Amino acid sequence: MAEVWEDLRKRARSLENTIEAKLASFNKLNTGNNQGTNPGLSSRQSLFERLDSEINTLITELSSINDEMADHIAHHSTLGPSSWTSTPAVQHTLRRHRDILRDYTVEFNRARSNIRSQLDRENLFSTSSSFRDKDESLGLNNRTKISDYALKEHEHISSTDRLLDEQLGMASATKENLARQKISMGGISVRMQQIARKYPMLNSVMQKIQTRKRRDTIILAGVISSSMSALRPIICPSILNADLAMLGKECEKMLAYGADWLHLDVMDGHFVPNLTFGPPLVESLRKQLGPKPFFDVHLMVSDPLFWVKPMASAGASSFTFHWEAAYEKGGDGEVKEILKSIKENGMRAGISIKPKTPLEKILPYCEQIDMALIMTVEPGFGGQKFMEDMMEKVRHLRKNYKNMDIQVDGGVTVDNIDVCATAGANVVVSGTGIIKAADPTAIIEKMRLSINKALLN
Ligand SMILES: O=C(CO)[C@@H](O)[C@H](O)COP(=O)(O)O
Structure with missing residues (x-):
């Protein structure tokens, strides 16, 4: 049991290190120049796409390992409150891995949006300069209108990107909360079953109480699990x-x-x-x-x-x-x-x-x-x-x-x-x-x- 947990932790750590290294290379893409004639534009674009997809895959993998860790804890907590998975240290470890995943996701989304804007801007400049070269019959006003229009489009795209990033952040926070509640509920339900076995006559009353209080219990479990948390940055x-x-x-x-x-x-x-x-x-x-x-x-x-x-x-x-x-x-x-x-x-x-x-x-x-x-x-x-x-x-x-x-x-x-x-x-x-x-x-x-x-x- 503990070996499976250790193996999951090792895999999570190794993925975290790989993501960190890839994010460092990814962030370097954000330092290109702003000129439309940048000769490295197309190669930076393809590197962006490659790293983007690699980091995405790694983050998804890390997220499923974190889920596996949560399932592992939930499964073992059914063995009773004395199980090693019910110790605060184990819960704390999972929470830290989830925090790291969230931080990487936020950093990735932010860097992706910045780099994308940077590359779009560079593309835009190169497109508008080829416009100028090809169609000299356009007056200054028309050219200004075209670049104004293109810049506005670019702003729309950037703000849509930002909104998407925010939504993703909120979704991942919700997912994390649900996973925590799942673990706490596992422990609570074990305790309830033990009491029910001991006092069979109370069984049906307890079931009713359980149903009616289900929502309150989830909230309470959240409060208990967060108050158990030791330290945070x-x-x-x-x-x-x-x-x-x-x-x-x-x-x-x-x-x-x-x-x-x-x-x-x-x-x-x-x-x-x-x-x-x-x-x-x-x-x-x-x-x-x-x-x-x-x-x-x-x-x-x-x-x-x-x-x-x-x-x-x-x-x-x-x-x-x-x-x-x-x-x-x-x-x-x-x-x-x-x-x-x-x-x-x-x-x-x-x-x-x-x-x-x-x-x-x-x-x-x-x-x-x-x-x-x-x-x-x-x-x-x-x-x-x-x-x-x-x-x-x-x-x-x-x-x-x-x-x-x-x-x-x-x-x-x-x-x-x-x-x-x-x-x-x-x-x-x-x-x-x-x-x-x-x-x-x-x-x-x-x-x-x-x-x-x-x-x-
Ligand atoms: O209390 C103090 C200094 O007395 C600090 O809070 C400084 O204001 C921190 O500033 P940095 O050293 O980080 O620039």
């Missing part, structure tokens, strides 16, 4: 690096690019040599963005306790303070008091340490916090160099706290995301790495994929 663009004059719009853009949380750096000019903003700005952002976005507020201030209530009222979702500041103010008692106050004010609690602070200082609080933030630069400014030697702290934390969110912040980019992810960080703050990128969506996807892969191992 959380990508947090640091808005310190955005255009601060357009902050609301910048945040909206980040959320549209796929950010999970917005990381808000509060600096008081004492704890760090820089000044940023306080509760009024957080409140304005909350008003503009609504209740949904998660505000991950990082307090680089000398008196964190003072700011707990104002930040909660302003709309912060999570309050991360520096151990150094709290300890200097009032020792261990102050740290505990802040943690208590954060919880009383309904926020998630995080503790952070600067690079020179030993990890041991925050270990006594790790059972009480939701997240540990390991700074990978000296706090104060965006755009500094990532300190890889901080990964030792991350590794140690992950080894001892399997389910705690571990965040890294400072100089994190796609170039070092694998280092952070394999060390054990699942929450990533990136300022310049995301905000200044040409394609922030692609960067966020890559970061998420890297963390998902590390979580699988």
